[in-house]
Amino acid sequence: MIDKIASIKEEVNGYQADTPAKVEEFRLKYLSKKGALSALMDAFRTVPSDQKRELGQKLNELKTFVTERYNYLKENASLSGSFDSASIDLTRSATSFPVGSRHPISIVKNDILRIFADMGFTIAEGPEIEDDWHVFSSLNFPADHPARDMQDTFFISRNPIDILLRTHTSSVQTRTMEKNQPPIRIVCPGRVYRNEAISARAHCFFHQIEGLYIDKNVSFADLRQVLLNFAQQMFGAETKIRLRPSYFPFTEPSAEMDISCDICGGKGCAFCKETGWVEILGCGMVDPNVLKSCGIDPEIYSGYAFGLGIERITNLKYKVKDLRMFSENDVRFLAEFESAR
Ligand code: DAH
Numbered sequence: 001m002i003d004k005i006a007s008i009k010e011e012v013n014g015y016q017a018d019t020p021a022k023v024e025e026f027r028l029k030y031l032s033k034k035g036a037l038s039a040l041m042d043a044f045r046t047v048p049s050d051q052k053r054e055l056g057q058k059l060n061e062l063k064t065f066v067t068e069r070y071n072y073l074k075e076n077a078s079l080s081g082s083f084d085s086a087s088i089d090l091t092r093s094a095t096s097f098p099v100g101s102r103h104p105i106s107i108v109k110n111d112i113l114r115i116f117a118d119m120g121f122t123i124a125e126g127p128e129i130e131d132d133w134h135v136f137s138s139l140n141f142p143a144d145h146p147a148r149d150m151q152d153t154f155f156i157s158r159n160p161i162d163i164l165l166r167t168h169t170s171s172v173q174t175r176t177m178e179k180n181q182p183p184i185r186i187v188c189p190g191r192v193y194r195n196e197a198i199s200a201r202a203h204c205f206f207h208q209i210e211g212l213y214i215d216k217n218v219s220f221a222d223l224r225q226v227l228l229n230f231a232q233q234m235f236g237a238e239t240k241i242r243l244r245p246s247y248f249p250f251t252e253p254s255a256e257m258d259i260s261c262d263i264c265g266g267k268g269c270a271f272c273k274e275t276g277w278v279e280i281l282g283c284g285m286v287d288p289n290v291l292k293s294c295g296i297d298p299e300i301y302s303g304y305a306f307g308l309g310i311e312r313i314t315n316l317k318y319k320v321k322d323l324r325m326f327s328e329n330d331v332r333f334l335a336e337f338e339s340a341r
Contacts, residue, residue, distance in 0.1 A: 001043060005058050008036055012066050017073045026073060030066050037063060101338040105207055105326055108314040109189050112209055115233045116187045119226060121211065124186040126172035128193070132162035134171040138293040139250040154193050154204075165193035169210035170250060170307060173286075176212065177294030182301045183215040189310070200322040207310040212286070214296065214303030220253070220285060223304035227283065231259045234313065240266070242277055251284025251305055262316050278316065281308035 012030065017023045030036050040059060047055055113123060126134070136148055146152065147167060154165040172188035188210040196202040213222070224243065231239045240260040248254040258279050261272035268274040283306035288298035311323055318337075320326070325333050 001040070001047065001055060002058065004040065005062050008040075009062055009065060012069050015069065015073070018077055020077050023070070023073045023077045027070060031070060037066060101334055102340070103326075103334065104314050104318055104320070104337050104340070105310055107337060107340050108317060109207065109209065109310050111234065112230075112308075112310070112313065113187060113189060115230050116211065119229065121185050121187045121213075124172055124176050124188045125190060126166075126169070126175045126188065128166055128191055129156060130164060130166040130171050132164065134174045135164065135166050135168070138174040138290065139170055140287050140289045140293075141249045145249065150195065152195055154195055166190075167194050168192050168307060169208040170305070172210055173212045173250075173290070173305060174294055177214065177291070177296055182296060182303070184303070185213045185215075187211050198324060200324065203311075203323045203327070205327075206323070209308055209310060211306045212303065214286065214291070214301050216301060218302045218304060220304070223283060223285070223306070227257055227281070227306065231257075231280075235259060235262050235316070238265075243283075246282060246284075248282055248284055250287050250290050252287045254282065254284035257281050257283060257306075263319075280312060280316070281306050283307070
């Protein structure tokens with residue numbers, strides 16, 4: 001019997017079973033009721049009692065050994081079996097998981113920032129909750145300017161100083177100039193708030209990018225060239241720009257920039273109101289009063305600034321007609337931008 005136990009152990013040790021069917025054969029041969037172990041147990045009953053102790057121990061050891069080998073073979077066969085089994089179609093395409101897409105405002109914001117980064121601008125940011133100084137006073141707004149009105153601005157508190165939601169990203173100009181001396185060359189993306197009734201064409205919050213360049217000998221020609229380069233990279237090499245005189249408290253002289261209409265190519269259409277031009281940003285040479293309020297000497301330095309609305313550029317690029325779509329998060333709208341990036 002001792003020999004039988006040893007030979008079964010050796011057999012089991014070298015037993016190979018790489019498919020579930022072969023593992024089942026193993027089980028039938030050794031572990032089933034009609035298997036080798038059962039037969040040994042039957043024989044054990046007739047063993048003289050002085051040998052029972054030793055043989056019993058050996059039999060138990062064998063049982064554990066065979067069971068462990070069985071479990072090992074079963075596990076391996078189920079791993080490899082799933083790959084070579086004929087019942088599985090390896091050419092089937094993998095399950096696809098729905099993935100999100102970038103928001104159109106983020107796509108366009110990143111495009112704009114990349115264009116300016118290539119021209120040496122770095123990114124600066126500031127808080128959305130601001131005080132009067134950074135949004136208005138430092139930027140040369142007179143005390144009675146209508147932008148300070150409750151009709152335009154969301155005030156959070158008015159005592160002891162006005163705390164409000166910033167109405168433009170120009171506030172980041174002041175924040176940056178207060179802390180840094182020129183040369184300064186920044187673009188400042190961010191959300192801004194205005195007390196407007198929500199409609200297809202106006203919203204109580206939207207997004208802007210402010211640009212600022214302060215150094216020695218900065219001229220209006222530098223501003224024009226940077227903006228032309230931006231317009232052509234954003235809307236195509238054929239794009240033309242036009243600067244119209246305008247007014248902003250923080251720039252002098254000030255201008256508004258139009259680009260040739262991206263939709264009709266300048267011929268005139270409903271989008272450009274038959275003019276062939278669409279306005280995309282405000283700009284100008286930084287007013288010496290603004291430099292002074294931020295501790296920069298206007299006798300030594302000059303600079304330009306510009307500010308654009310990201311929604312406006314996005315409307316032009318993707319022809320979104322209703323501003324509310326940007327904040328409703330309707331997945332049918334958002335999914336349209338899956339291929340955009
Ligand atoms: N802050 C202006 C606005 O919100 C945009 C703007 C115009 C920014 C002219 C500028 C600028 O820096 O020079 O409408």
